[in-house]
Amino acid sequence: MADAVWVGVDLGTQSVRAVAVDAAGTLQSAAARPLASRRDGNRHEQDPREWWVQVADALAEMTGNLPGGAAARIAGIAVDATSGTVLLTDPDGTPRTPGLMHDDSRAGALAAEAQEAGEALWERLCYRIQPVWALPKLLWWRDEGMLRDGVRLAHQADVITANLVGHPVASDTSHALKTGYDLIGLRWPTEVLEKLNVDPGVLPSVQRSGTVLGQVGADAAERTGLPEGVPVVAGMTDSCAAQLAAGALSAGEWNSVLGTTLALKGVADTLLHDPTGAVYSHRAPYGDLWLPGGASGTGARVVAALFGGQDLDALTERARQVRDVPLCYPLAEHGERFPFVEPEARGFLGDGPLPTGPDEVDDQARMFAAVCTGVAHVERLCFDLLDGAGADVSGPVSFTGGGAGNSWWNQLRCDLLGVDVRIPSSAEGSFGMAVLAAGAVEGDVPAAAARMVRTREVLHPDAGRRTELAVGYADFLDALTGRGWLDSGIAAHARSRATA
DSSP states (O other), rough: TOEEEEEEEEEEEEEEEEEEEEETOOOEEEEEHHHHHHHHHTTTOOHHHHHHHHHHHHHHHHHHOOTTOGGGGGEEEEEOOOOTTTEEEOTTTBBBBBBEEETTTTGGHHHHHHHHHHHHHHHEEEEEEEETTTTHHHHHHHHOOOOOOTTTEEEEHHHHHHHHSSSSOOHHHHHHGOOOOOOBTBBBHHHHHHHOOGGGGOOOEEETTTTTEEEEEHHHHHHHOTTTEHHHHHOOOOOHHHHHHTTTOOOOOOOEEEEESEEEEEOOOSOOTTTTTTEEEEESSSSOOOOEEEEEEHHHHHHHHHTTOOOOHHHHHHHOOOOOOOOOOOBBOOOOOOOSOBOOOOEEETTOOOOOOOGOOSOOOHHHHHHHHHHHHHHHHHHHHHHHHHHOOOSOEEHHHHHHHGGGHHHHHHHHHOOOEEEEEEOOOHHHHHHHHHHHHHOOOOHHHHOOEEEEEEEEOOHHHHHHHHHHHHHHHHHHTTOOOOOOHHHHHHHHHHHH
């Protein structure tokens, strides 16, 4: 399909982005729209009706700006969304509740109940139910008496695919993971749901990511400019979409997404068993492979909180000269889930708490260097944990997300990891979904990625700098074990790798 155009949609926390790319991966058109949130303590909601409005508007602008005749050659569309974001709907897909977002922790206390009810299954799937996952949210609705009168649970991406097709369609295995879907048996675990007093009928049917769910209907075609009958492909979560955009599709290859939070995704031949429960694995949309990884609470959100509105390029140049960098764990909110699970974790700077705003920062350059180095330490520990769980972390590693736009930070992370790093030309989840749409319709996802994904730059680690950074990393490990957050065995493994 050499003349085909492929469409990907990324439904994020702050915005929607839609792209159209050709068979060689060249961007033909793109458009974006903002999303608004409501935050109140540990609650984070969005209006699911706005998801479709903004996606449809972005698609309409995108198709309207395509070169002449290109819209007619659109051959597939796939959608990614935030992981663990869910809502309740009527049977016809009409929302009954706000969307409870990926970091909404109102149901966190119910994670223990979900974990206990499915202990054997979660052990087999090699993860633990975490407080912000979708299954505890489902139990919160149960306790609120809302699982009645034909109600259905939907994932964020399901809202968009239903509107594209014209009626609710199956969810995908990627978004369903955090709702408790059995990725080995490929079914909802009815025996676990029975223990939790949840009717399986409230849950959607599920298809493997990369499956064609239906076709664009007449109403959606008129609203968006997409041709009627275009295949709608089951998508993946946002970090998996970024992994596809980075071309990390073979065992040993990893993608590290440094956006609002830090998320790692790689490829493995078998399920990885991480005793801490911090690592979980998606099914790949091709072959008999798994996509292990995890998402940390650290990331660029801390940069926005502490340095918002500043000239980050100028701040980076000043931070580059800092030599006495204090230890830092840059958490924007309470609790950590990867590279360890610790609900009581708090961000720290040296021996004290992490500043919460720019007014508390005396030395901006030193603080910026500490935050960037702290994120790099967390990232390195994530890879050390994965290595200890049996993963091939030999690389190369791809850097994507907004943080990958800072070349100094990229090299710092590369030096600390000690592996070659690729910076893709396009690091967007929407591009990853265009790759998935092409691979699904053509029947070969890796081939589509090989053709469409391009590398902008390759970084090589500086061995001398890595040795210098290893000292600070050892201090970082000591600080975590001293706080009781990090298992001493995992810390010892991380130290051994740092000095190898």
